[in-house]
Amino acid sequence: MNSWGTATIGSVCLTYSGGTPSTARLDYYGGDIPWIVSADLNKGRILSVKGRITRLGLERSSAKLVDPGTPLIALYGATAGVPALTYVGGAINQAVLAMVPRRIAAEFLYQWLKANRDQIIDRYTQGGQPNLSGAIVRSIELPLPPVSEQHRISAALRDVDDLIAALERMIAKKLAIKQGLLQKLLADEASLSVWPRSRLSGLIDGLEAGISVRSSEQAAHGIAVLKTSAVNGGRFDPTEAKPVISQDVDRVRCNPVAGSLIISRMNTPNLVGEVGYVERDCANLYLPDRLWLARPKRGKGQQVNMRWLGYYLSSEFGSSAVRGLATGTSGSMKNIPKDKLLALEVPTPPPHEQDKIADTVRAVDCAIDLLRDRLVKARDVKQGMMQQLLTGRVRLPAKGIET
Numbered sequence: 001m002n003s004w005g006t007a008t009i010g011s012v013c014l015t016y017s018g019g020t021p022s023t024a025r026l027d028y029y030g031g032d033i034p035w036i037v038s039a040d041l042n043k044g045r046i047l048s049v050k051g052r053i054t055r056l057g058l059e060r061s062s063a064k065l066v067d068p069g070t071p072l073i074a075l076y077g078a079t080a081g082v083p084a085l086t087y088v089g090g091a092i093n094q095a096v097l098a099m100v101p102r103r104i105a106a107e108f109l110y111q112w113l114k115a116n117r118d119q120i121i122d123r124y125t126q127g128g129q130p131n132l133s134g135a136i137v138r139s140i141e142l143p144l145p146p147v148s149e150q151h152r153i154s155a156a157l158r159d160v161d162d163l164i165a166a167l168e169r170m171i172a173k174k175l176a177i178k179q180g181l182l183q184k185l186l187a188d189e190a191s192l193s194v195w196p197r198s199r200l201s202g203l204i205d206g207l208e209a210g211i212s213v214r215s216s217e218q219a220a221h222g223i224a225v226l227k228t229s230a231v232n233g234g235r236f237d238p239t240e241a242k243p244v245i246s247q248d249v250d251r252v253r254c255n256p257v258a259g260s261l262i263i264s265r266m267n268t269p270n271l272v273g274e275v276g277y278v279e280r281d282c283a284n285l286y287l288p289d290r291l292w293l294a295r296p297k298r299g300k301g302q303q304v305n306m307r308w309l310g311y312y313l314s315s316e317f318g319s320s321a322v323r324g325l326a327t328g329t330s331g332s333m334k335n336i337p338k339d340k341l342l343a344l345e346v347p348t349p350p351p352h353e354q355d356k357i358a359d360t361v362r363a364v365d366c367a368i369d370l371l372r373d374r375l376v377k378a379r380d381v382k383q384g385m386m387q388q389l390l391t392g393r394v395r396l397p398a399k400g401i402e403t
Contacts, residue, residue: 004145004392010138013099013109017075017134019062020093021053028057034090036066038074041084041096044114045161046072053091063091064098071099071110073137080130081121083113097137105147107154112142115386143392152396153389160382167375171368178364182315185357186347195349201342203304204294209265210254210287215242223249225286228271231262234314236276241285252286254293261294261310262287263322265336272334273322277310292338305354311361312346 009015021028029035031054040049053063066072068089074082075095085106092098101109113120120140121130145153185191213225224241231237236256244252256262256278264274267290287293296304312318325341326334349357388394 004143006141007103007144008138009099009109009140009142012104012144013071013101013138015097015099015134015138016064017094017097018064018092021057021061021063025057025060027054028061029053031055031057033058033065034088035063036072036086036088036090036092036096038077038079038082038095041072041074041079041082044084045165046084046086046088048088049090058091063093065089065091066098067100069106071101071106071113073097073099073113073132075133075137076131077129080125080132081113081117083110083117085110097132097134099137103147104144105150105154107158108145108150109142111154111157111386112390115390116142143390145392148398149396152398156389156396157382157385160378160385164375164378164382167371167378171371171375174364174368174371178361178368179316181361181364182311183317185360186312186315187317191349192347195347197345198348199342200344200346203297203309203346203348204261204342205297207263207265207292207294207338207342208254208287209289209292211251212289213248213251213286214245216245217243221246221249222284223252223286224284225252225288226256226262226291228264228267228288228290231264231274231276231291232271234275234277234310236262236278238282238285244286254287256282256285256287256293257295259296259306261306261313263292263294263313263336263341264290265292265338265341266290266333268332269323269326269334272326273313273319273336275310275313275319275322277307303351304348305351305358307358307362308349308354309346311358318346 029052031052033053033055034049035051035053036046036049037051040046057063058065066086066089068087070086072084072086072092073096074080075097077095099109120132124136124140125131210225215225221243223244225244226238227240227242229237230240238256258278258280260278262276262278264272266272267274294306296306313322321344322336322341323334325344326336328334389396
């Protein structure tokens, strides 16, 4: 049995929030005091912030200072209930609550709030945008193991956090290397000056769209329709799909096939034109009407490496050209006309160079995929550890004690 006691946050922490200096006073901003706002809490561990206020702005407002090592929680808006641990001293406003530990380890409190954010929001807020208050946070009850055990749990969870952060940095570095390669291999001025330009219609066998069908998570027949999020950042993720309802199963059309590209024809301005290369056939998956399937054009004198084409269209310069074709007055949705995309001119290296470029960049992609797999596993491990350690189901022995 778990022998831990329980306590409210208010009984183990001193809590307070601040206020916002007047935005009408320019001399209140741009100083040397870090200004921690609720959006900064999304970082989890706050190592730096962009905002700054002046000493005058602090003194003439109800903004409050927090010390490094203080747990914070966002009180309202989209970030309500999001906890963080600040490593910088700074000032907070009314949207952020500081929790100064008195009888609880700061790291333990942060980890527990992070693991229980959804339950906190569900329990203490109703409808609309979730809102908390200092009184609500102080009333939240949590388990309270002995302080020595809190520190052991915190250290174990922090180790996994450090691994996750290291993997995220490695992925970011590899992605930067990939972009550098794409720039060098696909936009080198010397190469562009000698490569012919081909219309996309000369490289692919048209653009085939799926059809809009209804979906439900309760459907159990195995037929699914892709979400528009299935293509993002040059990748195709077949798990981004929704089960099709039985009544619409006979209406689906257009499967992803190996060696093809999937292109988002309609999406938000920053996502329209996303491209993903399909590695293998997906017999039970189908495209919606907002995605196109592009197959390679075959025939005498026709040869294109679709992986290379996917890299070009998803590169910074290629995607910029594709998104530049999008039309629509809505700020939230853009559409690419088929005729304009097919008429897009693409710098086209010889087939052997396409293969070389595709293989070179693919090697980096494989390394990124391995790191992403490790990241998924590390996050799964962290989730399992939180469920076991923060509830007392699994106990960590003190150092020097054998179990």
